[in-house]
Amino acid sequence: MSLFQNILIIIVLIAGAGFLSLTEIALAGARKVKLKILAESGEDRAQKVLDLQENSADFFAASQIGLNAVAILGGILGEGAFRPYFLNFVNGFYSGPWAETISFTLSFTLVTSLFILFADLMPKRLAMIAPEKIAISVINPIQVFIVVCKPLAWFINSIANVLFKIFKVNTVRDDNITFADISAVMDAGALAGVVQKQEHHFIENVFELEERNVPSSMTTRENVVYFTLKESEESIRQKLAQFPYSKFLVCSENIDDVIGYVDAKDILVRILNNQSLLQLNENTIRNVLTIPDTLTLSELLDRFRSSKEKFAVVINEYALVVGVITLSDIMTTVMGDWVIPIEADQQIIKRDENSWLIEGSTPIEDIKHALEIDEMPDDENYETLAGYMMYSLRKIPRPADFVIYSGFKFEVVDVDHFKIDQLLVTRLIDSSDLLKEESE
Template sequence: MSLFQNIIVIIALITCAGFLSLSEIALAGARKIKLKLLDEAGDERAGRVLRLQENSADFFAASQIGLNAIAILGGILGEAAFRPYLVQLVERYYTGAWAQTIGFTLSFTLVTSLFILFADLMPKRMAMIAPERIAISVIKPIGVFITICKPLAWLINAFANLIFRLLKINTTRDDNITFDDISAIVDAGAQAGVLQQQEHHFIENVFELEERTVPSSMTTRENVVYFTLKESEHSIRQKIAEYPYSKFLVCNEQIDQVIGYVDTKDILVKIMNNQSFIQLNESTIRNVLIIPDSLTLSELLDRFRATKEKIAVVMNEYALVVGVITLSDIMITVMGDWVSPMEEEQQIIKRDENSWLIEGTTPIEDIKHALNIEDFPEWENYETIAGFMMYRLRKIPRPADFVEHEGFKFEVVDIDHYKIDQLLVTKMPVQLNQEQDQDQ
């Protein structure tokens, strides 16, 4: 064949190899979620791609047969086509014994470079740009190619499967989507600008419902306002007027003797109808949901949904009330400062760029968000920053006790009856230097 004919054949081989490379990456990289959406929208080609992904052995075997055959044939034709001309070019400047070898090396390099650039690198990069769109475009011709190569592909796969069994390698692909996968998708969406900052914040908080336990969002025992059975009408009126709550616990004599709860709406209806009540009774007291403090917020949401309740009393393993939690508390956890900015400002007060005043009852998750801390050690052993301090210090803290973690110094500044009331958190010099280096 003439040089022109050889060039035409090589171009055709490069085109075929490029098509196989493009198809291989597109079919392997096409995301199942998008393909399922396209299939449900009526594009039957997406369904064929999904079926091919589930049984991809035949395709990969056929693809490798085609790519290797084309590469070998292209090398043979390219070397025969270009070597004489390159040898002549070399002999214009060098006529020694190495002229033939140099010409062969140049022709080999030229053909290999053409195949790498146009049959491998560029098609694969193109396939990664829009794998789903390309996959559904090439699925029909690829199906024909697989059918042609199926006998040889079956034989190659049989040998491959035998080797995998001998080596005890599991070739089953795990396509289950994990929490980490979803979290990574959300982070990628936020970085790409698909999700707004507040949307990203909400989704992250929803994910945390699976990990955060009830005590991280409840109203603690010492802050619970409740009525007793013998509470006077004047006292009840005063508490309703003073505290902006819609529901109050009713206890026998102390908080650990919970009987139920009252809805202020029921009491206000009586007041508006000029009905006087001397004490709480069965007509106003409702049954209250009792839950253990080991439940996660996600599990509590299921309980609320099943019981149609919106308030629950949290008890520990000793049957002592440790707090109260409502559906609104869970919503505040999800919405953050979009719902209760005043509350968060009271718990975490930023004094300047490098220091914060933080209440001891502040949940660890809120500390992580406010200070941009990745994690706390063995966080399952505590819920609040006060718990973290006690866990690390291994004692009841005193003022001026401190703990260092992730470039921050956590120092106790106020104690109220052995309870950590406030901490001063400051960035340590090493952390400051690292942030300055990143800014530069």
């Protein structure tokens, strides 16, 4: 054959190999979520791609048959077509015993470079740009190619399956989507500007409902405002005026003797109707939802939905009340400061770029967000910043006690009757400062 015919055949082989490489990467990289959306919108080819991904063994066997056959044939033709011309070129300045080897090496290098560039590298990079679109475009011709290679592909797959069974290799693809996968997609969307900052914030917090326990968002025991059965009318009026809550616990004598709760609206109606508040009775006291402190916020949402309640008392394993929580508390956890105005008594106060004043009762998840820390050590053992300090120090902290973690110094500022009221958190900028503090 002439040089032109050989070049033409090599171009055809490169094109065939490039098509197979393009198809292989596109079908492997096409995302099921996008394909399902296209299939539901009426794109039949998208469903064919999904079916092929479910049973991809025949395709990959046929693809490898085609790629290897083309590569071998291209090498044979290329070496025979170009070597004589390279030999004439080499003989122009060298006619020694290495002339044949040099011409073969040049011919092999040229053909290999052409296949790597046009049949492998470029098609695969193109396929990664838009895998779903390309997969849909090539699915029909590739199915014909699979049918043509079916007998040989079946034989190769049979051998492969036997080897997989011998070595106990699981060949089932795991397509389960985890929170980490979704979080990575959200991060990429935020970087690209597709997902707004507040939307990214909401989505992350919604997924955290599965991980955060009720104590991380409840009003703690010492901050619960409640009425007793013998509460005076003046005391009830003062609490209603002082605390802007919509619901108040009613207890027999102390907070652990919970009877129910009253809605502030019902009491205000009695006040407006000039009725006495000296006795809270069954007409105003409602049954309260009681939950264990081990529930996650997601599980609590289900409880609220099934019971039609928006208010619950949280108890521990010793049947002691540890706090109360409302549906509004959960929504605040999700929405954060995007919808809740910053108040004077907020738990985290940013003093400057590198220091914060933080209440000891602040949930540890809020600390992670504020300080942009991914993980706290052994965070399954505590719920609040005060709990972290006690767990880390292995004692009841005193003022000036500190812990250093992840480039931050957590220092106790105020302790009231063994309760850690406030801490100063400082970012350690200089690495030498960090080493100095750790040595102390």
